[in-house]
Amino acid sequence: KAGVTQTPRYLIKTRGQQVTLSCSPISGHRSVSWYQQTPGQGLQFLFEYFSETQRNKGNFPGRFSGRQFSNSRSEMNVSTLELGDSALYLCASRIATDTQYFGPGTRLTVL
């Protein structure tokens, strides 16, 4: 079974731009969560989607948004990028409360 895939793997943007990251979960997994990982803040939960509905949201500004499609693929969007948005963005999928399986991540650098 294929794992969680994320595209792109690396991204360089400048301040003020916006970015869209994509995540394809493991087949059959309907829950997709997004995390931001930085050296200073560690792993922080962004949001979770289940069956196209946002089920839970972390403490991030409204510039961070996401959506999920009917095939469970998910996208997250960050608008008006700031230097502090530079991070590894991880996507994870799961079935119910079973373990999460993480994708390889997208490393975003904001210049």
Added chain:
Amino acid sequence: ELKVEQNPLFLSMQEEKNYTIYCNYSTTSDRLYWYRQDPGKSLESLFVLLSNGAVKQEGRLMASLDTKARLSTLHITAAVHDLSATYFCAALLRDNYGQNFVFGPGTRLSVLP
């Protein structure tokens, strides 16, 4: 506040030694997860602990869960260099908005020859 703490944050150990990483969480949870992350890589699932008293072992790693104490441990037996990585615990915690995976800060383990 939903919080997961780990102790220690940094651990440098010699090969063949034993050590334990501790994970405390702030509210009731009966599901605790352990992950490993190598530098520059994503997270790899190690264990899922689903009930009080649960114990799981894989190779030189053994994890346990005490839900009454809100404590999980990851015990390393006879460490080898290949175990060098950052280890995260995560608890499935519930607040007014639903349930959420909350990660600890991670324990960076270095196994020295």
